[in-house]
Amino acid sequence: MLSFAIRRLLQSMLVLFVMSALVFVGVYAIGNPVDILINPQADQAEIAAATRALGLDQPLWRQYWNFIIGAFTGDLGKSFAANIPAVRLIFERMPATLELALAAMVIAVLLGIPLGLWAGLKPDSVSGRAIMAGSILGFSLPTFWVGLMLIMVFSVWLGWLPPTGRGETVMVLGVPVSFLTWDGLAHLFMPALNLALFKLSLLIRLTRAGTREALAQDYVRFARAKGLSMERVVRVHVLKNIMIPIVTVTGLEFGSVIAFAIVTETIFAWPGMGKLLIDSINVLDRPVIVAYLLIIVLIFVLINLLVDLAYTALDPRVRLAGRST
């Protein structure tokens, strides 16, 4: 278990290293943020001075070296545009994104697994077919379009829900959350649903396929032959066996929901870190871009670790140490 954790840690260090180098080179190749943010009235000397002040006149390897030195002391640099440490800027936005992603996953799991189970148990019923048809829509409709349609229908025509932004927040353990106020929930519902739609469809299909496969297995037939109630068969024999792929996918998808909530955040003007990333790319705010991607990599690593741990809980045959051989 310990050697497993250490190996994971070293691997992720390497990933972080490579990632930071790639982003550094990439942003450097695009251009100089001073060209974009400079006061138009600035003359050549002032442009040069601004470039120097940010260290952007140095050769790339030296800029990267300075960054690495800073990173080891926990300093990922200051945002060029906002004048505060990039990490603080990201952490300022992270609660909003995490809340949105969690809400989306909760919707996806709470709706997706029961619906998928139903569709798997009654594949030929009208409701089962309707669920599957709905999941195809969820897969194929582009997120931004669905988002705009949600706004048009629920905000502009019906006037039920606020179209954009994050509602009233309350502090819980020093973190601002919005799901505890009515206003916050009203703001959260549409973006969370929009973000959940794709994952919801994925979970429905995954659960349905697993259910159908499990139903055909001998142990399920045996259980039924033994005279167990259908409810018990499904709960103990089917559900427990199909949970492993579902947990894997849910875990991995949670990472991607956090990392790629960008489209939904942009449409609903949700003040999360995805929107921050887009704004930062537009002005080549390198410290923020690099710090954001590093944090996302860390989140992925962490989630993978949690998924692996969840395996051992769900399936006693899995041994983490054995997995590394």
Add this chain to the structure above:
Amino acid sequence: MVTRGRLVALVAQLLCVASASAAELRIGLSADVTTMDPHFVAAQPNLTAQHHVFDTLVRTDERTRPVAGIATWRTPDPLTWEFTLRKGVKFHDGAELTTEDVAFSLERPLTITGSPGGFQPYVRPIVAKEIVDRYTLRLKTATPHGALLQDLADVMIVSKRAAAQASGEDFDRGRAAVGTGPYKLVRFARGDRIELARHDDYWGGRLPWEKVTLLILPSDPVRTAALLAGQVDAIEHVPTADIARLRKNPAFRLEQTVSWRTIFLHVDQGRDQPPGVLSKAGKPLAANPFRDVRVRRALSKAINREAIAERVMEGLAVPAANVLSPSVFGHDPAIKPEPYDPEGARKLLAEAGYPDGFALTIATPNNRYINDEQVAQTVAQMLARAGVAVKVDAMPLAVYFGKARNRDFGVALLGWGSRAADLALRSLAATANPDKGYGAWNWGGYSNPKLDDLIAQSLGTVDPARREAIARSASALAAAEVAIIPLHYQVVTWASKRDLSYAARTDEFTFAHHFRPR
């Protein structure tokens, strides 16, 4: 009956007062505000928010002309500007504004470090600040500098007491964001909203809105949806696609004006072989064709500006002739846009020795100006009709500016807004000279000592009337010489609920204090 009538009137009056005192205004802004430190980045979205909290020594009216606000001024001699502060101007913390605060505020931009685009250009010309008394301040410049008023219109006056040791974060949290402006900063939630409360001791009188919220809504369809859904009362930069629909809807009202932003083409006449400028067979040309003013004029004649304004811009543009739009200082109304004349263009090209035309590439950003890429594509087709083969190379702004400064383009599209023609020409068309600070954006490499002289004279003239006459002749010369090829002035649009009105501003700024109930 009389008493009853009076009672009704009284109730109506009471209701009015009640609704006025509870009045809240919510505005959807189109770009993110990165910091509330007013001396960090001179970007328009930031200035928009900061102008609510802070005043500037010089204000500008809707047409971008300097007007007296918290101060009046005179110039006892060409090197001295004497500002007299209005008495009784109160900061949000109750202290009175004094020349100490002003002197501090004009010094602070020079002390900011790590900014990619600070306010130094605006205050650098000031070489000495002399505090005469509590209300009188004399600013000295090394050489006569007529543009000081325009420069100072973007430099916010902060409270010396609150901002002396303040970091950027102190401004974001509101501790240091103490100004004399119409609104107090209540909460700055980066990327989300800015909440403001009325400053009741504001020197400019009582404002109708007790509470103002500026919501950050950069996505175009979403900004319109927020207005339609009633989440905001007004939005800036109405998306082109939604203007027709909003105009038809009786619940809303549009305000439009010609913006200060001119869209034009820089053509590289500085180098022998500008990138992308070739013979039609793709071979290098013997000489740079743009050095011949006839070729530049031919290109200008080949462009149908009316068609661009009407079709591509859907009416959101006015054909341009000057470097800056009509209401801006130094615009010469005598210059008319080059009329569309493809035959004349062919003739001029033949005269200049290019009867078969040549080939060029127009570079353009595709996410900066209204329909920028479509405009470049349209110009390409129009030039093709005059015999010039044109390719369009469109890219995001983040890539574009770096390449342009690297001089990777032969022909490049750019938009420019400024409060004075001499300032714009200094950056865009003056001979590039790092020592004088001229021509920092002169991607075309245009160079004309006569124009340089006129710009220097104009900037060095303190009397506004005389300066404007010189600036006008500089505009006229640049136009006659086709230093740049102007395309159009953009039109800027605000939309609001029916019962609001906005004094549309040439400089595109959106200010809550300029919205009025109707």
